Amino acid sequence: MNFPLNQNPGGSMKAIIILFFFSFLVLAGCSSLTLKPGDFAWPIESVSKVDEKGMIEDKQYYFSLNVKELLYNETQDSVNISNVTLRIIRDMKGYYFMTASKFKNVYVFEQIEGGLKLTKKILVTQDGLENPAFNQRPPYIQLLNGQKPPVSLTKEGILEGENK
């Protein structure tokens, strides 16, 4: 039995070209566009008082954020939140570092749609920070704690060789 193969060679060529063209369009649409390198470092930290609703608002970097969950996570107290002064800084890679007085930890967040997601909780002191402050010291974030020696932080934790 003979099958009529390749009766119209010009037509199948056309089909191949169309198929190739569509595949190219689909692949181009799927590939993600990446812009690199970027530097997202804030020159100085943002210092904001938490209001009674658990919100902070920064007028220099133009953002607002509800931090109730963070305060509850650290203090297990969701009632007395309005006197907390939260300190935030963003590193070169775009990660946000947050802490406050009496906190034992520094929280590292990454940006997601409409909010921030915790990526790391870094235990910096068992006694609670006395008078914390962040400094931008690329590629690290420096954490000051009163008169104690400063500590260098990355999104993974305390820089090796530093105080734990």
Added chain:
Amino acid sequence: MKTILRLVALLVFSSLILVAQQKSDYANVQLFQTKAQSISKNMDKANSVQECAELNASVDALEKEFADDKTLLNKAIFPDGYDRTIEHLRG
């Protein structure tokens, strides 16, 4: 005796370095802004040549005090930074 003196000097020097390392950039920027605002307010109120001369000396002192933090202040204070703040004060 000399060795002890040297040791004491070294200790003082290292503690000074430690204190310098502890400086908060945020606090530094705040201090600069507060001082600049205070000079600016006093300039508006100044009535005599002597007061103006004293304020000019204050601007010189401010410029000198924060010269090491020029890069930080230029980045952190928008839009004026260190240079334009001093320029405005000299105005």
